[in-house]
Amino acid sequence: MLRMRPRCMGCAQxxxxxxxxxxxxxxxxxxxxxxxxxxxxxxxxxxxLVRRPRRTTGAAAIVSRVPDRIRRFVRRTGGPA
Structure with a gap:
């Protein structure tokens, strides 16, 4: 997964x-x-250098769209769900 850094490496904006x-x-x-x-x-x-993709959806919204079978698998394997 792409790590979205919170600050510019040049000016710290x-x-x-x-x-x-x-x-x-x-x-x-x-x-x-x-x-x-x-x-x-x-x-x-x-x-x-390329444009960074914008992250517009929070994790909760993404999880809400995941099919139930995948949620069950993630819970069984110990991952976040």
Whole structure:
């Protein structure tokens, strides 16, 4: 699962799950202002910077859409449900 970092690695600006941000393949996270100066390349790892997907749904809403058979399996295996 993608780790949604809460702050820009450059300026430490808070980044909510639904706010625009940029990430690379190592999940270095940058606000649009900082990423604008990098020409699409992460300064930490030289990976490609792309728009971070927005997380608009909370975990409770996702679980409510999971079929019952999957919830039973997760409970049986000891995972969160």
């Amino acid at each position: 808070p980044l909510a799950g639904d706010s625009p941000a940029f990430i690379c393949s190592y999940e270095c996270t940058w606000c649009p202002r900082c990423a604008g100066g990098f020409a699409g390349v992460c300064p930490n790892c030289a990976g490609e």
